[in-house]
Amino acid sequence: MHLTQIKEILDAQVIAGKGDMNQEIDFGYGCDLMSDVLAYVQNNIVLLTGLVHPQVIRTAEMLDIKAIVIVRGKEPGSDLIEMANRRDIVIMTTKHSLFTASGLLFKNGLIGEEIAHNELTF
Amino acid sequence: MNLHFDVEGGEFISAGVASSKVKKVLKQLAIQPEIIRKISVAMYEAEINMVIHAHGGVIDAEIMPDHVHVVLKDEGPGIENIELAMKAGYSTASRLAREMGFGAGMGLANMKRYADILQIESEPGKGTTVEITVKLYPEQA
Numbered sequence: 639m640h641l642t643q644i645k646e647i648l649d650a651q652v653i654a655g656k657g658d659m660n661q662e663i664d665f666g667y668g669c670d671l672m673s674d675v676l677a678y679v680q681n682n683i684v685l686l687t688g689l690v691h692p693q694v695i696r697t698a699e700m701l702d703i704k705a706i707v708i709v710r711g712k713e714p715g716s717d718l719i720e721m722a723n724r725r726d727i728v729i730m731t732t733k734h735s736l737f738t739a740s741g742l743l744f745k746n747g748l749i750g751e752e753i754a755h756n757e758l759t760f
Numbered sequence: 761m762n763l764h765f766d767v768e769g770g771e772f773i774s775a776g777v778a779s780s781k782v783k784k785v786l787k788q789l790a791i792q793p794e795i796i797r798k799i800s801v802a803m804y805e806a807e808i809n810m811v812i813h814a815h816g817g818v819i820d821a822e823i824m825p826d827h828v829h830v831v832l833k834d835e836g837p838g839i840e841n842i843e844l845a846m847k848a849g850y851s852t853a854s855r856l857a858r859e860m861g862f863g864a865g866m867g868l869a870n871m872k873r874y875a876d877i878l879q880i881e882s883e884p885g886k887g888t889t890v891e892i893t894v895k896l897y898p899e900q901a
């Protein structure tokens with residue numbers, strides 16, 4: 639799914655990385671816990687999160703995540719936005735909850751990244 | 761190539777700078793993205809740990825022709841029982857660490873998954889040293 643399409647479906651505002659809206663995303667992943675994102679994400683995803691700590695950008699950087707949707711209408715600080723711009727990471731904000739935003743994208747054909755390993759049997 | 765970093769404790773905003781720098785260097789060396797990602801994730805988990813569980817420390821990253829070796833050394837409280845700490849879900853993280861999206865007890869297990877070799881030495885009251893080795897061309901090894 640194209641980022642422009644994600645923006646439309648979620649009625650989102652692009653607040654960082656504006657130049658790169660033509661990128662294609664393969665899966666979605668929704669999570670407020672960066673520990674979990676680091677443990678489970680392996681593919682080209684859009685990250686939906688309600689966390690607005692600058693470590694969200696660092697986590698995205700380590701995993702080569704190109705786009706983040708901030709849910710529940712939360713407003714990230716200028717430090718987060720600056721970090722995203724410097725790394726060409728697209729940031730959008732939407733008023734929808736994590737559940738609704740995920741559901742809207744899923745309904746339109748974006749599937750979730752499946753969990754590839756079981757943490758408890760590790 | 762050797763890269764050295766001093767990591768400050770309690771710096772929850774800037775934590776990750778060292779991992780970010782190493783990632784940039786590896787990208788310039790045109791190493792396969794999947795391999796860079798393994799190094800970046802393992803190193804970042806360890807760097808975050810030294811900020812949230814200890815009071816910072818020093819990192820030495822050595823980039824060799826066939827592998828990357830990262831040593832993260834802190835003089836924090838140490839880990840009493842490493843085997844228990846490795847278990848997914850075990851965490852003693854503070855509220856502040858949780859506010860930045862960490863503290864699920866997944867980090868060490870994740871480092872183990874992504875590192876080709878992971879060595880942890882720790883002495884309670886003295887500190888912790890984590891060593892991560894990732895091969896750059898695993899199929900040839």
Ligand SMILES: Nc1ncnc2c1ncn2[C@@H]1O[C@H](COP(=O)(O)OP(=O)(O)OP(=O)(O)O)[C@@H](O)[C@H]1O
Binds near residue numbers: 809813834845865888
């Ligand atoms: N450098 C360190 N110094 C002291 N204790 C540590 C250090 N690294 C890890 N630990 C201990 O090991 C536990 C497990 O670490 P691990 O990285 O797996 O989880 P976490 O950091 O608590 O949460 P997460 O990594 O999921 O954000 C920590 O909660 C802490 O008690």
Ligand SMILES: [Mg+2]
Binds near residue numbers: 805862863866867868
């Ligand atoms: Mg950790």
